[in-house]
Amino acid sequence: MSRVAIDSCVFEHYLNLTPDWNEDHHIDRLLAALQRRGVELCVDGNNRIAGEYDVKIKPIILSRDETGLERFVLTYWMLHCPRKIIAMDEGDYCMKRIEREIPEPEPVDRAFVYVACVGDCKLVTNDNGHILSRRADLRKATKEYRGDKTDFISSRTAAAQLMPPAESE
Secondary structure, three states: OEEEEEHHHHHHHHHOOOOOOOOOOOHHHHHHHHHHHHEEEEEEOOOHHHHHHHOHHHHHHHHHHOOOOHHHHHHHHHHOOOOOEEOOOOOOHHHHHHHHHHOOHHHHHHHHHHHHHHHHHOOOOOOOOOOOOHHHHHHOOOOOHOOOOEEOOOOOHHHHHHHHOOOOO
C-alpha cells in the first residue's frame, strides 16, 4: 500500500479558506484520487500531526453543512483513512538534521518532515515558509535518513505527480 503525509494546510486550502490555493480544484481531485487508491496517511506516534488535525480540521468538519461534499471528504481523511503511525524519536539524527533546517519552534512542521523521511513517502504541503522554501536543504540534510520516495512537494506538484494522467490537471 502506498503512503502519503498531508500537511493540515492542504486540507484548509481544499476548502478555499486561503484564496488562490485551490481555485482550480486540483486539491479536490488529488484527495479523491488518493482515496480511490487507498493510500495510508502517515502520522507521527507522538500525536503532533493528529493533534493539529483535531485543532484545525475537525472543527471545520463539525461546522460544515451536513450535505456538503467537503465534509464527507474531510471526514474520510480525518476519521476513516487508513493510517500508518511512524514512531518518532525526538533525539535521533534525522530529527536533529530537520531541527537544523527548521530552527523555528515549529514541532508539527518538523513532525511532518520526519514522518515523510522515516515513512519514505511524499509530504504534500503548501507551507512555503518552513518547508517548501527549504526543500533542497531538507533533502540534503536528511539524505542518509530517508528513502528514495521521500520528497516535500506542493499540492500542485502532487496533483501532477501522484494522479494518473487522465485525472491530472
